[in-house]
Amino acid sequence: MPDQTKDRIVDAAYRALVKRGYHETSMKDIAAEAGVAPGLAHYYFETKEDLLVAAIERACQPVMDAWRQAGMNLSGPLPEDADPMMVARMGFELAKEELRTYRGLFLLTFDMFGVGLHNPKIAAAVRAFIEERRAFIARITQGVIAGMPDPPAASADAIAAALWGSLHGIYLQKVMNPDFDADAAIDALSEMAIAFATRPRLTSAQVV
Amino acid sequence: MPDQTKDRIVDAAYRALVKRGYHETSMKDIAAEAGVAPGLAHYYFETKEDLLVAAIERACQPVMDAWRQAGMNLSGPLPEDADPMMVARMGFELAKEELRTYRGLFLLTFDMFGVGLHNPKIAAAVRAFIEERRAFIARITQGVIAGMPDPPAASADAIAAALWGSLHGIYLQKVMNPDFDADAAIDALSEMAIAFATRPRLTSAQVV
DNA sequence: AGCGTTTGATTGATTGACCAAATAAACGAG
DNA sequence: CTCGTTTATTTGGTCAATCAATCAAACGCT
Numbered sequence: 001m002p003d004q005t006k007d008r009i010v011d012a013a014y015r016a017l018v019k020r021g022y023h024e025t026s027m028k029d030i031a032a033e034a035g036v037a038p039g040l041a042h043y044y045f046e047t048k049e050d051l052l053v054a055a056i057e058r059a060c061q062p063v064m065d066a067w068r069q070a071g072m073n074l075s076g077p078l079p080e081d082a083d084p085m086m087v088a089r090m091g092f093e094l095a096k097e098e099l100r101t102y103r104g105l106f107l108l109t110f111d112m113f114g115v116g117l118h119n120p121k122i123a124a125a126v127r128a129f130i131e132e133r134r135a136f137i138a139r140i141t142q143g144v145i146a147g148m149p150d151p152p153a154a155s156a157d158a159i160a161a162a163l164w165g166s167l168h169g170i171y172l173q174k175v176m177n178p179d180f181d182a183d184a185a186i187d188a189l190s191e192m193a194i195a196f197a198t199r200p201r202l203t204s205a206q207v208v
Numbered sequence: 209m210p211d212q213t214k215d216r217i218v219d220a221a222y223r224a225l226v227k228r229g230y231h232e233t234s235m236k237d238i239a240a241e242a243g244v245a246p247g248l249a250h251y252y253f254e255t256k257e258d259l260l261v262a263a264i265e266r267a268c269q270p271v272m273d274a275w276r277q278a279g280m281n282l283s284g285p286l287p288e289d290a291d292p293m294m295v296a297r298m299g300f301e302l303a304k305e306e307l308r309t310y311r312g313l314f315l316l317t318f319d320m321f322g323v324g325l326h327n328p329k330i331a332a333a334v335r336a337f338i339e340e341r342r343a344f345i346a347r348i349t350q351g352v353i354a355g356m357p358d359p360p361a362a363s364a365d366a367i368a369a370a371l372w373g374s375l376h377g378i379y380l381q382k383v384m385n386p387d388f389d390a391d392a393a394i395d396a397l398s399e400m401a402i403a404f405a406t407r408p409r410l411t412s413a414q415v416v
Numbered sequence: 417a418g419c420g421t422t423t424g425a426t427t428g429a430t431t432g433a434c435c436a437a438a439t440a441a442a443c444g445a446g
Numbered sequence: 447c448t449c450g451t452t453t454a455t456t457t458g459g460t461c462a463a464t465c466a467a468t469c470a471a472a473c474g475c476t
Contacts, residue, residue, distance in 0.1 A: 005421080021326035023231040026465060037423040042467060107325060114322015116384065117315060118229035127385055134381075154396035161381060161393040162374055162400065169373020173342075176324065177335055185369040188362035192370065196403040213455080234431060245457045250433065 006044045009034045013041075013055040018104040022052060022115050049121045056112055056125075059105045063098060070094060074136045084143025085197065091140060092190040095167055096183050099174055106175050134164045144197050152196070163193065214252045217242045221249075221263040226312040230260060230323050257329045264320055264333075267313045271306060278302060282344045292351025293405065299348060300398040303375055304391050307382055314383050342372045352405050360404070371401065 012034030016025045027048055031038045045051040067074055070090060071082070078087060099106070109129070116126035138160035145156055152159070166189050174182040220242030224233045235256055236246045253259040275282055278298060279290070286295060307314070317337070324334035346368035353364055360367070374397050382390040 024326055027467080028465085039424070039468080040422060043421075046467095048466070111322060111325050113380065113384075114319060114325070117319055117322070118232055123384065130381060130384065152396075152399055154392065154399050158389065158392035158396040159400070161388070162378060162397040165377020165379075165381060165393065166370055166374040166397075168377035168380065169375070170370060171373075172321065172376065173338060173369060173373060176321075176331065176338065180369070181366065184362065184366035185373065188360075188366040189370040189374075191360055191362050192367070192400050192404040195407040196400040199403040199407060235433080236431085247434080247458070248456060251455070254433095256432070 005036065005040070009036065009041055009044060010051070010054050010058050013051050014059050014104070014108065017052065017055055017111065018107050021111050022048075027051075047121075049119065052112060052115070052122065053125050056105075056108055056129075059102075059108055063102055063105065066098070067094065072136075074132055078139055078143065082143075084140055084147065087140050088144055088193065088197070089190070091137075092186055092193075096186050099171055099182050103175070106171050110172060110175060130164065134160050137163050148197055148199075150199060163189075213244065213248070217244065217249055217252055218259070218262050218266050221259050222267050222312070222316065225260065225263055225319065226315050229319050230256075235259075255329075257327065260320060260323070260330065261333050264313075264316055264337075267310075267316055271310055271313065274306070275302065280344075282340055286347055286351065290351075292348055292355065295348050296352055296401065296405075297398070299345070300394055300401075304394050307379055307390050311383070314379050318380060318383060338372065342368050345371050356405055356407075358407060371397075 009030065013025075013030045016030045016033045019025075020029070027041050028038045030051065031041050034041075041051060045054065064074060071079055072087065072091075078084070112122055112129075113126055116122040134157075138156050141159045141163070142156040145151060145159075154162075167186070170182050170185045170189070173180045173185070217238065221233075221238045224238045224241045227233075228237070235249045238259065239246045239249050242249075249259060253262065272282060279287055280295065280299075286292070320330060320337075321334055324330040342365075346364050349367045349371070350364040353359060353367075362370075375394070378390050378393045378397070381388045381393070
């Protein structure tokens with residue numbers, strides 16, 4: 001049962017990495033968590049980095065599924081008939097739900113961000129991770145902009161970057177401090193975004 | 209020259225930590241960078257964690273000074289005569305400037321965030337770091353809210369959390385990818401925030 | 417028999433922390 | 447001013463523990 005074993009190792013890596021973090025988790029720890037011999041993890045994964053990336057991709061699966069189930073595909077176009085504004089609202093709700101449900105995934109992701117600061121291989125994975133989500137938000141934003149009475153100065157990409165950054169920053173505060181009211185922060189962000197998307201046309205005299 | 213030596217070590221720690229990151233930097237490395245004996249760093253700092261915190265506090269100094277010079281004090285009240293809206297605008301400009309000037313500090317800070325995920329001592333420092341900046345933004349936000357035609361549903365604290373998170377997330381994208389146009393993202397955020405702060409009163413029929 | 421899988425011991429290297437001894441600076445008594 | 451004593455600083459090396467990665471040997475299925 002080769003594939004089953006590989007999965008066992010990836011699952012064990014996820015659990016161990018969430019518990020102790022990348023630098024405090026050894027390949028031996030992961031093997032022990034999986035209940036296999038110390039050397040086996042290296043049979044399936046050349047380096048520890050590869051295993052981290054596999055663990056994150058695996059952990060992202062249920063989130064991807066949740067988005068798809070809500071009618072949105074991170075790596076595909078939005079449904080033709082979708083109202084971008086409604087999609088955006090739903091996105092903020094899903095973001096709140098995500099944070100409640102997948103705390104371990106966020107721990108792992110943020111750990112990967114930290115590792116990526118000084119590890120080129122992980123850094124590439126981080127950039128791809130961010131880009132996928134940023135591009136998804138940009139597709140929604142593009143649709144919202146098209147419906148705005150007064151088109152914004154900022155591009156859809158720039159707005160998407162700001163929005164992804166906001167969510168990330170809010171997630172971080174929640175992970176660092178479980179008492180932090182992330183829902184309130186996301187609601188505030190949502191309120192800001194909606195005010196922006198529905199702002200009336202300004203006269204040039206009002207523009208600063 | 210005891211204090212001078214301590215400063216030399218803190219400076220060396222900053223350089224070494226920026227270059228290689230917390231986990232890839234040994235106390236010996238730092239001592240070598242400072243040009244002192246391997247054991248000396250432990251004379252001034254009980255643990256590596258303490259040295260990391262000292263290095264960050266030290267690196268934050270010039271940023272704090274820049275804010276103070278702009279008439280804002282992170283840990284004090286806003287000037288009495290300040291127009292919150294102008295202060296907010298200036299804040300976004302300073303944020304752009306910061307990112308250009310203090311890349312090393314951000315590397316160090318983000319590294320600390322990563323370490324803090326699984327290190328209680330560093331985690332406490334991270335929470336304090338975030339809280340100080342969040343509270344500062346909240347003071348500005350409070351003033352802006354007071355001047356809004358239609359008071360928001362979100363609290364000043366929640367908005368501040370969203371804004372700090374946004375800036376952090378944008379900084380992260382820039383650190384991870386130097387080609388990222390952080391200025392555009394901050395401008396987009398600023399545009400959103402201003403649209404929010406100047407939004408007209410909605411009729412209840414318009415509220416969703 | 418043959419091959420993909422699994423084992424567990426080993427390798428070579430590095431780490432943070434610690435310490436005893438060397439050196440320098442500060443002090444106080446005569 | 448000077449010598450002896452105490453305190454503060456600095457040195458360089460040791461320590462046990464840990465790590466990612468390698469590898470030859472054993473296993474088990476067909």
